[in-house]
Amino acid sequence: MRSYLLAITLALRGAFAASMKPGTFCHFSESCDNIKIVDNFFLSATCRDETLSYKHANTLDLNLCIGINQTTANLLWEPYGKIANYCTDCALVEGSSIACQCSPLVSAENNAPTQSYLDLDTGIGNDNGTLTCSGGIGSFN
Structure with a gap:
């Protein structure tokens, strides 16, 4: 199972890197400082161009x-x-990962919150000093 998850993570990173335009750092954590989660759902950082x-x-x-994921809350x-x-x-953990308590919407057993993690480097980039999602949405100064 771990090798399967690792393969998926590496594939996502490769797809993300391929979608980035020139001048964009693929792993924002390598080019940004003062990285933190503010008010649960905002990523704040000082990034270089x-x-x-x-x-x-x-x-x-x-x-x-x-x-x-509406079933697993991942x-x-x-x-x-x-x-x-x-x-x-939500809080920053292990450098560039976010951890949150999330509740599934659809579940056969229960809807109890579960701890869920996501490596932010797999979907957030640094576009010449500006944080962006892989789709290029969500940034503001």
Whole structure:
């Protein structure tokens, strides 16, 4: 199971990297400082542009990037996923991953909240100093 998940993660990273335009860092955590989650659903960071000479403080609304699997409550990349509708207590863990308490919408057993994780480097990039989702939505200064 772990090798299957690793293969999926690597495939997603490859697809994400291929979709990025020139001047975009594929793993935002490698080119950004002061990374934190603010008010549960906003990613804040100071990111440098491709010349490495300018840093830009900005915030990304994760509601526009992340949703949940409605059965398992696992976090996933989804345009306009509205994570805030399903999850609470989101925090940054292990450098570039987010952890939240999320409740499934459809479940045969129960709808109890579960801890769910997502590596933000697999779907967030640094586009010349600005945080972006792989779909290019959600950034504001």
